[in-house]
Amino acid sequence: MLSRVGxxxxxxxxxxxxxxxxxxxxxxxxxxxxxxxxGVSTGxxxxxxxxxxxxxxxxxxxxxxxxKALRYLLVGNDNIxxxxxxxxxxxxxxxxxxxxxxxxxWEEINTLYYYVKDSSKEGLSKRGRFAFxxxxxxxxxxxxxxxxATINHDQGYVFIRFGSIIERADMTSRILDIRSESLIISEExxxxxxxxxxxxxxxxxxxxMYRQQMGVRVQRSDVIExxxxxxxxxxxxxxxxxxxxxxxxxxxxxxxxxKLIDETIKEVKYKxxxxxxxxxxxxxxxxxxxxxxxxxxxxxxxxxxxxxxxx
Amino acid sequence: MKIDWKRYQTNGFFDELIDGQGKVRLHGEKLAQFxxxxxxxxxxxARAVADLAIKEMGISFTVYDEGSMIDRAxxxxxxxxxxxxxxxxxxETGLKQRVEALNLFIDDLYHDQKIIKxxxxxxxxxxxxxxxxxxxxxxxxxxxxxxxxxxxDLVRDGNGTMFVLExxxxxxxxxSYMLENRSVMKRVFPELFEQVPILPxxxxxxxxxxxLAAMTPRxxxxxxxxxxxxxxFNSAYFEHCYLAQEMGCELVEGRDLVVEKDDCVYMRTIxxxxxxxxxxxxxxxxYLDPEAFLPDSQLGVPGLMRAWSKGNVALVNxxxxxxxxxxxxxxxxxxxxxxxxxxxAKIANVPTFKCMDEKECDHVIKNIDKLVVxxxxxxxxxxxxxxPKSTKKExxxxxxxxxxxxRNWVAQPxxxxxxxxxxxxxxxxxxxxxLRPFILSSGKDTKVTTGxxxxxxxxxxxxxxxxxxxxxxxxxxxxxxxxx
Numbered sequence: 001m002l003s004r005v006g007x008x009x010x011x012x013x014x015x016x017x018x019x020x021x022x023x024x025x026x027x028x029x030x031x032x033x034x035x036x037x038x039g040v041s042t043g044x045x046x047x048x049x050x051x052x053x054x055x056x057x058x059x060x061x062x063x064x065x066x067x068k069a070l071r072y073l074l075v076g077n078d079n080i081x082x083x084x085x086x087x088x089x090x091x092x093x094x095x096x097x098x099x100x101x102x103x104x105x106w107e108e109i110n111t112l113y114y115y116v117k118d119s120s121k122e123g124l125s126k127r128g129r130f131a132f133x134x135x136x137x138x139x140x141x142x143x144x145x146x147x148x149a150t151i152n153h154d155q156g157y158v159f160i161r162f163g164s165i166i167e168r169a170d171m172t173s174r175i176l177d178i179r180s181e182s183l184i185i186s187e188e189x190x191x192x193x194x195x196x197x198x199x200x201x202x203x204x205x206x207x208x209m210y211r212q213q214m215g216v217r218v219q220r221s222d223v224i225e226x227x228x229x230x231x232x233x234x235x236x237x238x239x240x241x242x243x244x245x246x247x248x249x250x251x252x253x254x255x256x257x258x259k260l261i262d263e264t265i266k267e268v269k270y271k272x273x274x275x276x277x278x279x280x281x282x283x284x285x286x287x288x289x290x291x292x293x294x295x296x297x298x299x300x301x302x303x304x305x306x307x308x309x310x311x
Numbered sequence: 312m313k314i315d316w317k318r319y320q321t322n323g324f325f326d327e328l329i330d331g332q333g334k335v336r337l338h339g340e341k342l343a344q345f346x347x348x349x350x351x352x353x354x355x356x357a358r359a360v361a362d363l364a365i366k367e368m369g370i371s372f373t374v375y376d377e378g379s380m381i382d383r384a385x386x387x388x389x390x391x392x393x394x395x396x397x398x399x400x401x402x403e404t405g406l407k408q409r410v411e412a413l414n415l416f417i418d419d420l421y422h423d424q425k426i427i428k429x430x431x432x433x434x435x436x437x438x439x440x441x442x443x444x445x446x447x448x449x450x451x452x453x454x455x456x457x458x459x460x461x462x463x464d465l466v467r468d469g470n471g472t473m474f475v476l477e478x479x480x481x482x483x484x485x486x487s488y489m490l491e492n493r494s495v496m497k498r499v500f501p502e503l504f505e506q507v508p509i510l511p512x513x514x515x516x517x518x519x520x521x522x523l524a525a526m527t528p529r530x531x532x533x534x535x536x537x538x539x540x541x542x543x544f545n546s547a548y549f550e551h552c553y554l555a556q557e558m559g560c561e562l563v564e565g566r567d568l569v570v571e572k573d574d575c576v577y578m579r580t581i582x583x584x585x586x587x588x589x590x591x592x593x594x595x596x597x598y599l600d601p602e603a604f605l606p607d608s609q610l611g612v613p614g615l616m617r618a619w620s621k622g623n624v625a626l627v628n629x630x631x632x633x634x635x636x637x638x639x640x641x642x643x644x645x646x647x648x649x650x651x652x653x654x655x656a657k658i659a660n661v662p663t664f665k666c667m668d669e670k671e672c673d674h675v676i677k678n679i680d681k682l683v684v685x686x687x688x689x690x691x692x693x694x695x696x697x698x699p700k701s702t703k704k705e706x707x708x709x710x711x712x713x714x715x716x717x718r719n720w721v722a723q724p725x726x727x728x729x730x731x732x733x734x735x736x737x738x739x740x741x742x743x744x745x746l747r748p749f750i751l752s753s754g755k756d757t758k759v760t761t762g763x764x765x766x767x768x769x770x771x772x773x774x775x776x777x778x779x780x781x782x783x784x785x786x787x788x789x790x791x792x793x794x795x
Contacts, residue, residue, distance in 0.1 A: 002567050006581045095369075096543045099555035099562040103368075110369045155581055252582055303581040305566065 014163035015090035020140035044069035169240035386783030405657030447631035454754025508794035516557035570614030
């Protein structure tokens with residue numbers, strides 16, 4: 001497998017995973033807003049924080065109104081993580097490796113791109129929003145499903161899975177960080193605390209699985225424990241780290257990378273996250289995010305095509 | 312409202328489907344019948360299905376417009392162009408003859424130049440050729456084949472006679488559209504394929520692969536064949552991907568390849584360097600190797616020519632093959648066929664005036680409003696002047712260019728190209744077409760695509776079929792008239 005192709009596969013899948021995650025995030029927030037009274041609702045501001053875009057958003061926007069924030073998240077040209085930009089990047093990358101990916105998968109990515117581009121009005125309207133976002137999520141599932149079921153599970157497959165899972169771990173950590181931060185509960189919001197934690201779980205598609213595994217009512221410490229440490233829930237950070245390690249182990253030149261992942265696993269697994277108060281939780285998640293970035297860099301160092309001056 | 316072929320006007324042109332008396336030609340009968348039964352609604356639906364299929368399959372080409380790059384869907388017409396199998400077999404033989412002579416000619420030019428010594432081909436023409444590569448002199452590519460893949464453009468005149476208009480020997484493109492047109496048609500009118508005995512086109516990628524693999528310098532190992540593309544910004548990028556995918560080869564860019572100290576070519580993979588045997592290159596000669604040609608080229612691979620000249624890698628088409636892809640050299644192809652093969656050309660050339668000849672040049676300048684005037688080394692219809700459709704000012708500009716560099720210009724009579732019924736809304740109307748078949752030569756055998764790519768000038772009355780200038784395409788059917 002060409003280094004350039006391995007790298008591109010990684011990004012295609014990472015971008016699609018990102019689009020799917022952002023779509024789910026918006027959907028859940030949308031539902032939550034309908035349940036919360038005005039004074040309690042945190043609005044759309046946290047979503048801009050989750051994708052790490054507060055600074056660039058405020059350069060061109062004066063407030064976080066629904067219309068503005070949604071446009072930014074769905075189709076914002078100036079937002080590299082907007083759904084449209086993610087899918088467009090995935091499509092542009094996929095275009096450069098059309099020879100490698102199955103035809104059906106290319107057609108699905110291409111169709112999804114045109115859908116998002118041509119139907120963004122639906123996403124911006126209150127009524128069409130749910131169906132619009134669901135189509136995106138379904139389509140992402142279809143793309144990953146088709147990839148899983150139709151391509152050779154060789155090195156290329158490793159890069160596809162790696163891109164998707166590292167993005168997933170990253171997004172889980174961001175959602176946990178921002179959501180728990182904004183959940184410093186005021187007196188008047190107390191009655192709504194529970195549904196906000198439920199909504200955090202829902203943004204990770206984790207609510208049902210939480211119920212099944214934890215068997216307890218939804219509360220802060222258990223939610224954090226679940227999304228950080230579950231060894232059976234596929235979006236928990238620990239689960240993702242185990243999977244990254246398993247994926248990369250058969251490849252040559254992976255020793256450094258495995259060592260790095262192992263250290264990160266240790267750091268996550270033996271940390272008593274239940275006890276972390278808000279500010280500390282934030283700092284701790286920061287270190288996890290830096291670790292994930294290091295893992296990406298180590299992967300690129302070992303396998304991706306280097307710019308000409310470094311060869 | 313259904314299509315009534317009796318209402319269809321051929322306007323004095325040779326129409327591929329309807330003859331001068333308004334009768335449907337034998338090879339098109341079933342097709343015409345089928346279309347005359349479709350309602351306007353069905354036609355509209357079929358067009359929409361075709362457009363959607365093209366959009367979803369991502370069949371596109373790239374055009375440059377005011378400095379930015381636009382990926383455009385491929386304009387496609389749902390009425391196929393039909394040719395009878397009997398006629399096609401004659402054309403096929405003629406194309407094989409032509410390519411055989413062209414390969415002998417190129418090999419001769421890079422070796423003894425007998426054709427010049429024997430006075431058949433003028434020395435002066437070679438000296439001024441922009442596609443002659445001195446770097447290729449004396450090199451012996453496998454089986455003496457230089458133009459492994461040739462795309463020859465065929466046109467009919469008003470009487471229906473087929474002519475070769477030009478031979479594309481550098482990096483001819485369009486074959487993927489030929490294949491995709493067929494798969495779109497299968498999606499749109501599956502029932503037609505049961506009713507009409509249409510010869511398949513699908514085996515092209517495997518024939519291409521076999522030909523490429525046969526060129527390997529290491530015949531005992533499984534050859535590593537790659538397709539070399541300039542990258543995603545190239546107008547034919549879709550095709551590069553398509554062919555690599557269909558052949559199961561790697562699609563590489565220059566930066567993926569490296570020539571090591573052993574003068575062999577390797578690609579950079581995630582597990583290290585891996586030897587490459589055959590490169591189907593879709594990059595023009597001058598960008599192939601910055602050490603041998605343009606030093607600034609970012610697209611090529613330094614040292615590639617070195618590896619090729621030592622026989623460590625096969626380049627397809629061979630560098631320098633373009634010397635025969637020149638609209639002046641074209642005029643000599645019938646002479647070449649006679650010289651090398653001792654045969655008459657089976658498919659005629661369009662009569663061509665060469666401006667390097669003073670008398671012919673005068674004739675061209677005097678009759679510029681009646682002729683099609685072409686620069687020798689442009690492709691894609693650039694620089695072309697169609698006399699009867701040009702303004703006085705354009706004519707004056709072209710005359711000035713001719714006088715500046717007569718070697719670089721030829722002219723041909725304006726052919727009244729044949730037409731094919733093409734949907735304008737839901738009403739068929741004649742549009743001019745050409746045909747580009749592709750010929751594969753390995754030196755051991757020669758294969759011709761079944762039919763080829765039919766390009767259509769989508770605008771009424773237009774003669775320009777290039778996709779960069781408003782052309783579209785149609786599926787091309789070779790129909791077995793004798794099949795029951």
